[in-house]
Amino acid sequence: MSEIDINEYLPVFIDEAREYLQILNDKLLILEEEPGHLDAIREIFRAAHTLKGMSATMGFTHMAEVTHLMESALQPYRDKEDVQLPEELIDLLFRVLDYLQAQVDNLASGSDIEPPDEDLLNALKEAASGKVPTSSVSSSDKAPSKPSQEKGEEGATLEFELNDYDILVIEDALRAGNVVARIHVRLREGTMMKSVRAYMVVKTMEDHGGEVVKSVPPAEDIEQEKFDRDLFFLAIFPQGTDIEEVKKKIESIAEIESVDVEVIKDLQSLKRVKEEAKEEAKAEERKTEEKKETPSKVETAAKTKDKGKDEHKEKHQIEQLIRVPLSKLDKLMNLVGELVIYRTELQVAKEKNSEEALEGVIERIGRSIIELQNEVMSMRMTPMAFVFRRFPRMVRDLAKRFGKKVEFIIEGEETEIDRSILDKLGDPLVHLLRNAIDHGIETPEERVAAGKPEEGHLWLRAYAEGNYVFIEVEDDGRGIDPEKVKQKAIERGIISPEEAETLTKREIYELLFKPGFSTAEKVTDVSGRGVGLDVVKAVIEQLGGSIEIQSELGKGTKFILRLPLTLAIITALLVTVGDEVYAIPLGSVDEVVEKDERMKKTQVGEVFILRGDVLPVYYLKDIFKVPTAGEGQHLVVVRSAGSRAAIVIDDLIGQQEIVIKPLKGKYVGVPYISGATILGDGTIALITDLTQLLMGGRE
Amino acid sequence: MNVGMVVFGLKDKYMAAPIEYVKEILKLDKITRLPNAPEIVKGLMNVRGILLPVVDGRKLFQVGEDEISEEQKKQMRILWISTGREDEEDIGILVDHILGILFVDDEELKEVPEGMEGAEKFKASLLWDDKFVLMIDIDNLLRGRGDVR
Numbered sequence: 001m002s003e004i005d006i007n008e009y010l011p012v013f014i015d016e017a018r019e020y021l022q023i024l025n026d027k028l029l030i031l032e033e034e035p036g037h038l039d040a041i042r043e044i045f046r047a048a049h050t051l052k053g054m055s056a057t058m059g060f061t062h063m064a065e066v067t068h069l070m071e072s073a074l075q076p077y078r079d080k081e082d083v084q085l086p087e088e089l090i091d092l093l094f095r096v097l098d099y100l101q102a103q104v105d106n107l108a109s110g111s112d113i114e115p116p117d118e119d120l121l122n123a124l125k126e127a128a129s130g131k132v133p134t135s136s137v138s139s140s141d142k143a144p145s146k147p148s149q150e151k152g153e154e155g156a157t158l159e160f161e162l163n164d165y166d167i168l169v170i171e172d173a174l175r176a177g178n179v180v181a182r183i184h185v186r187l188r189e190g191t192m193m194k195s196v197r198a199y200m201v202v203k204t205m206e207d208h209g210g211e212v213v214k215s216v217p218p219a220e221d222i223e224q225e226k227f228d229r230d231l232f233f234l235a236i237f238p239q240g241t242d243i244e245e246v247k248k249k250i251e252s253i254a255e256i257e258s259v260d261v262e263v264i265k266d267l268q269s270l271k272r273v274k275e276e277a278k279e280e281a282k283a284e285e286r287k288t289e290e291k292k293e294t295p296s297k298v299e300t301a302a303k304t305k306d307k308g309k310d311e312h313k314e315k316h317q318i319e320q321l322i323r324v325p326l327s328k329l330d331k332l333m334n335l336v337g338e339l340v341i342y343r344t345e346l347q348v349a350k351e352k353n354s355e356e357a358l359e360g361v362i363e364r365i366g367r368s369i370i371e372l373q374n375e376v377m378s379m380r381m382t383p384m385a386f387v388f389r390r391f392p393r394m395v396r397d398l399a400k401r402f403g404k405k406v407e408f409i410i411e412g413e414e415t416e417i418d419r420s421i422l423d424k425l426g427d428p429l430v431h432l433l434r435n436a437i438d439h440g441i442e443t444p445e446e447r448v449a450a451g452k453p454e455e456g457h458l459w460l461r462a463y464a465e466g467n468y469v470f471i472e473v474e475d476d477g478r479g480i481d482p483e484k485v486k487q488k489a490i491e492r493g494i495i496s497p498e499e500a501e502t503l504t505k506r507e508i509y510e511l512l513f514k515p516g517f518s519t520a521e522k523v524t525d526v527s528g529r530g531v532g533l534d535v536v537k538a539v540i541e542q543l544g545g546s547i548e549i550q551s552e553l554g555k556g557t558k559f560i561l562r563l564p565l566t567l568a569i570i571t572a573l574l575v576t577v578g579d580e581v582y583a584i585p586l587g588s589v590d591e592v593v594e595k596d597e598r599m600k601k602t603q604v605g606e607v608f609i610l611r612g613d614v615l616p617v618y619y620l621k622d623i624f625k626v627p628t629a630g631e632g633q634h635l636v637v638v639r640s641a642g643s644r645a646a647i648v649i650d651d652l653i654g655q656q657e658i659v660i661k662p663l664k665g666k667y668v669g670v671p672y673i674s675g676a677t678i679l680g681d682g683t684i685a686l687i688t689d690l691t692q693l694l695m696g697g698r699e
Numbered sequence: 700m701n702v703g704m705v706v707f708g709l710k711d712k713y714m715a716a717p718i719e720y721v722k723e724i725l726k727l728d729k730i731t732r733l734p735n736a737p738e739i740v741k742g743l744m745n746v747r748g749i750l751l752p753v754v755d756g757r758k759l760f761q762v763g764e765d766e767i768s769e770e771q772k773k774q775m776r777i778l779w780i781s782t783g784r785e786d787e788e789d790i791g792i793l794v795d796h797i798l799g800i801l802f803v804d805d806e807e808l809k810e811v812p813e814g815m816e817g818a819e820k821f822k823a824s825l826l827w828d829d830k831f832v833l834m835i836d837i838d839n840l841l842r843g844r845g846d847v848r
Contacts, residue, residue: 678745
């Protein structure tokens with residue numbers, strides 16, 4: 001893969017990395033309050049794991065290394081109850097966070113990643129080997145920026161933290177003879193609308209051609225009035241600007257107490273200024289601290305705690321972003337505009353009481369809505385390639401590292417899927433591919449010894465079938481030994497030896513998805529640790545999908561992921577059984593046939609002979625225990641994952657576009673139902689998940 | 700501190716739900732059966748386009764069942780319980796009738812009598828006039844460890 005390909009995914013990486021860094025930040029803050037908060041520890045562990053994977057995929061080895069060490073350091077604390085994270089370790093984690101943050105910022109500003117400094121790396125290595133870092137390490141010269149009470153003030157209030165890019169800009173400016181000035185504005189005590197004043201200050205600078213390079217506190221904190229009275233700006237003005245004039249203009253703004261301006265002659269003096277700013281800010285902080293007596297402090301702490309709790313709840317659902325071309329938004333806007341007009345037309349038609357006019361409007365509305373729907377759907381659909389293309393490089397790197405020879409074959413990367421689903425597929429697929437390379441495919445020597453070609457094959461395949469997209473990760477490696485899995489599960493106490501006896505092969509493979517199960521003999525950088533398959537399964541199920549393993553010892557292993565095409569709208573066949581209405585996704589319907597003499601009773605139950613094929617017959621009324629059902633008049637022939645079956649129903653209503661409302665949770669998560677929809681007359685129709693039925697029935 | 704609650708009746712028992720979790724009080728409308736669901740789940744109700752799972756209060760709190768007359772049906776209400784938390788589903792509890800909304804000082808709240816059957820479903824108890832009212836535990840209801848089947 002060339003450099004360009006990486007760049008293509010850099011924005012996505014930065015976006016995602018920032019989200020995870022945010023989680024790290026939030027959870028660390030919780031831990032600082034409550035070092036035994038197990039959920040927070042686990043969240044951090046998971047975030048570190050994901051970051052590691054992402055970084056490795058992009059080839060950012062320094063970040064991958066640091067997050068790997070971080071994970072190792074946390075490992076001992078992750079699955080014990082009643083554990084307290086040592087304060088030193090939390091401090092160290094904050095330093096790691098700072099480092100990662102800086103690297104992501106570097107990437108965002110087009111700079112390269114810097115290696116972590118020796119000090120940090122050593123401390124981390126020590127922590128990873130199980131030693132708690134000593135306090136002398138954490139209080140070394142680059143002390144961690146311990147967050148003050150309010151987050152967002154971390155470090156930033158203390159100094160102008162200039163990154164390489166800023167320094168470059170300033171150097172350039174100085175070289176070009178521009179005026180670089182550091183401006184300290186102090187607002188009057190009790191100023192109302194501080195952010196407005198701050199804005200006016202910035203505006204004044206801009207009016208003089210000035211450009212603010214840095215501000216303390218940062219812009220968003222200023223907007224949210226997260227500062228006391230002091231504002232520091234580092235700004236660049238055009239050559240020959242009368243800086244005294246600027247100062248006067250700023251002083252003339254209402255509610256400004258004082259303005260200090262210092263012209264920076266060289267970077268050296270800037271560093272001095274930096275120190276000063278630090279001092280002043282510190283003094284200011286002390287003052288603030290004094291003002292806020294203990295009670296208020298306690299209150300803040302309590303608040304943070306509460307908030308942490310809630311946030312923990314919500315953080316599982318990270319806000320997702322979709323990039324949409326402006327032209328599409330314009331089109332949507334137009335469509336909405338049309339609808340607004342039609343509403344007026346409807347009003348008019350009603351007043352006129354004209355059937356004809358009414359029909360016309362309804363037809364136009366119908367057309368607009370279809371168009372609107374298609375537009376929205378097309379925005380959400382994204383080709384698999386978006387995720388798949390990151391993998392070849394990763395596979396190559398991993399194969400090299402493990403000393404394996406792997407030919408990686410991608411099929412069906414043009415298959416489209418809802419963006420919100422696609423976004424969550426990256427991690428699970430990384431896990432599966434890694435597993436395949438690490439555990440599945442043998443070393444070249446082993447392969448030759450087993451009479452296989454030296455080079456292993458790894459397939460990543462996507463295809464659509466009905467309303468589902470299937471993704472397969474297949475290798476021709478050593479396969480999974482059910483006996484070994486059984487043993488391991490017994491060792492781990494997941495099942496008892498008696499239970500193990502009764503398990504089918506399929507049930508044994510299911511054990512691989514149990515939390516805490518990992519077949520990795522040793523912890524490696526990329527897999528093992530048991531974060532793997534249980535997480536993969538959880539993610540897939542959260543998306544309304546399922547995962548299955550097929551494996552043959554010595555031949556290979558195949559993971560099959562089944563995912564809904566979209567989470568929103570599908571076409572379905574509406575059928576009745578008794579007085580209940582069910583929706584069968586049209587994608588899995590082959591045809592509808594009459595219930596006639598082609599139905600035969602056999603020893604294994606009823607079957608339907610369709611053009612020479614023998615299909616198993618299921619009664620919907622039995623599956624759903626419908627109390628009022630008739631004998632059934634039609635059969636719906638459904639297909640999923642390669643198998644077919646005939647489902648007996650009473651009557652057909654017809655096909656219709658339906659909006660899926662997922663049903664999940666303690667009370668409504670029921671078998672063979674994937675969701676529900678509300679029909680035009682307000683009645684509820686349950687959406688059947690026949691794939692589940694067919695897959696279950698195959699055993 | 701004042702505690703607000705919606706007091707409702709289930710047969711001869713009185714119970715209350717913390718008012719901050721009661722989003723709305725709804726009249727009984729058509730409920731769509733949910734096959735293979737836990738027994739206490741009556742089904743789904745369409746509330747302005749939202750699918751609200753409705754739980755049978757009588758079964759949930761094990762007050763015993765008997766025939767419900769048409770007259771009684773008119774009195775029945777559904778308490779729409781919502782914590783507003785992302786990962787917790789909203790549910791409706793079907794109750795016999797609503798007595799009213801009550802605000803009491805939290806000092807009046809007593810512990811749930813020990814050894815009472817289904818005590819884990821309640822958070823507190825109180826005496827309101829001569830009525831013994833049990834305050835339900837929303838967390839237990841929504842997250843409860845036990846199997847609901």
